[in-house]
Amino acid sequence: MENISEPKVFANTVILQSEGLLKYILETGVYPREAETLKELRNATAKHPMGFMGAAPDAGQLIAMLLKVSNAKKTIEVGVFTGYSLLLTALTIPDDGKIIAMDPDRKAYEIGLPFIKRAGVQHKIDFIESPALPVLDKLLEDAENEGSFDFAFIDADKNNYWNYHERVMRLVKIGGIVAYDNALWGGTVALPEKAVSKDKQEWRLLSLAFNEAISKDCRVQIAFVSIGDGVIFCRRIA
Known part of the structure; x- marks a missing residue:
């Protein structure tokens, strides 16, 4: 009988999924390096019903490491919520950088706005109160915007992910990176449909x-990462 308390090993890869492991990762390598304003915003967000x-x-x-490695300066964020990833990006890009x-x-x-102001990065952020598609289409009306962005983070309505993808593929430069959050949807993508609650x-x-569609898109190099709720990183290559 298999001992389910032990990790499964495939070649040099150890598959470990547990709250204890995540707690260890966060407490050892993430929280000690987290900016104070990010920590405060994360705690404030935890009090929100959603x-x-x-x-x-x-x-x-x-994401912060990729922003640094790619020398990102001009970015897009689709879906802001309280602004944790927005603040993180603003803290990472140069002082003359810009986030739409x-x-x-x-x-x-506005829950996150006081933390953004306290961090002194509000001048880098152009927040637009609107659904994303009209804003992205407006950006594409100006030919100078095409291929001018270094990075995009997408964390919004999943039914429009491909619509967002088609637009940011024109806005992000060759070599630019796009990150799609919630790719695992709470782990339900690996479950049979009958095991998933109706609301999901x-x-x-x-x-x-x-x-499946992004895995077949020859315009991008992808890395599907089982971190958080799953993130697909795409590097535009065509």
């Missing part, structure tokens, strides 16, 4: 469809 929608801090740590952020929920954004079935199917 606090689980906030970006995962371990995913944020990887869009979300129809200004009330949630529709977006599970949307996630499955997007994940």
